[in-house]
Amino acid sequence: MPELPEVENVVRSLAPRIVGRGIIEARFLWPRAAQGEPDGMAELLSGRIIRGVRRLGKHILIDLDVGLIDIHLRMTGKLLFGEPGPYARAVLQLDNGTLVFDDVRQFGYLVWRAADPPAGRDALAATADEFIMLVRARRGRIKPLLLNQSVIAGLGNIYVDEALFRAGIHPLAHGLSRKRLERLYQAISAVLSEAIDAGGSSISNYVDAEGRRGSFQRQHRVYGRESEPCLTCKKPIRRIVVSQRGTHYCPRCQRP
DNA sequence: ATTACTACCTGACAGC
DNA sequence: TGCTGTCAGGTAGTAA
Numbered sequence: 001m002p003e004l005p006e007v008e009n010v011v012r013s014l015a016p017r018i019v020g021r022g023i024i025e026a027r028f029l030w031p032r033a034a035q036g037e038p039d040g041m042a043e044l045l046s047g048r049i050i051r052g053v054r055r056l057g058k059h060i061l062i063d064l065d066v067g068l069i070d071i072h073l074r075m076t077g078k079l080l081f082g083e084p085g086p087y088a089r090a091v092l093q094l095d096n097g098t099l100v101f102d103d104v105r106q107f108g109y110l111v112w113r114a115a116d117p118p119a120g121r122d123a124l125a126a127t128a129d130e131f132i133m134l135v136r137a138r139r140g141r142i143k144p145l146l147l148n149q150s151v152i153a154g155l156g157n158i159y160v161d162e163a164l165f166r167a168g169i170h171p172l173a174h175g176l177s178r179k180r181l182e183r184l185y186q187a188i189s190a191v192l193s194e195a196i197d198a199g200g201s202s203i204s205n206y207v208d209a210e211g212r213r214g215s216f217q218r219q220h221r222v223y224g225r226e227s228e229p230c231l232t233c234k235k236p237i238r239r240i241v242v243s244q245r246g247t248h249y250c251p252r253c254q255r256p
Numbered sequence: 257a258t259t260a261c262t263a264c265c266t267g268a269c270a271g272c
Numbered sequence: 273t274g275c276t277g278t279c280a281g282g283t284a285g286t287a288a
Contacts, residue, residue: 001281
């Protein structure tokens with residue numbers, strides 16, 4: 001579920017409670033959350049000191065005195081303080097409390113790594129020139145390209161649809177001009193920073209590490225608005241499938 | 257390089 | 273109340 005703005009809010013809510021703390025013990029309640037190495041991971045994590053926490057694309061990276069923890073929430077992962085519930089997959093006992101990795105669908109993971117995971121250029125960190133170069137080096141349709149984390153990291157289904165709408169670009173467009181890519185870059189930067197400021201989008205169950213929901217879902221212009229009137233031209237928003245993902249766009253405002 | 261399809265999972269919701 | 277099918281903020285693997 002979480003994309004860049006949600007992960008950013010998780011990181012910000014995590015920082016004041018975990019940076020500088022020690023990890024007393026790590027327990028994996030679901031071995032696959034440790035990518036099949038629960039004992040080894042628990043061993044590597046216990047006794048470590050947390051030096052910092054940051055975001056890379058959709059990854060949460062917790063820097064330790066030795067290596068780091070790489071957490072990916074995938075669709076339903078959450079990090080929460082407090083007692084583990086029925087969907088707890090891993091528990092970090094810190095010297096000041098308990099951090100629980102919760103994940104209904106069990107797609108996410110929490111693993112120790114010696115160094116950062118591979119990732120494309122972070123969508124918020126990229127400059128306009130970098131963004132344009134990266135996109136122009138590829139041939140395919142714009143939506144699948146923006147979803148490809150090894151090119152630009154952080155965008156997911158909601159924010160791609162929202163950014164393409166704001167830029168007036170059809171999700172299947174390709175070979176875009178420099179001018180249209182500049183407009184797309186501005187749209188991406190704007191939608192991501194507005195969403196971060198709104199605490200992210202909580203459509204069903206996203207919450208940050210303090211359990212707070214976001215409110216950006218109220219500012220979605222196309223995502224989840226199939227058949228509703230376009231906020232610009234009143235034409236009904238259309239839903240198609242692109243890359244096996246529900247894709248929302250305005251057939252009048254977004255031309256190929 | 258790009259696309260298409262399957263798989264990993266559970267839960268919410270619509271329609272019968 | 274079921275039951276069935278569809279959908280979901282993601283990504284890996286495999287094949288064409």
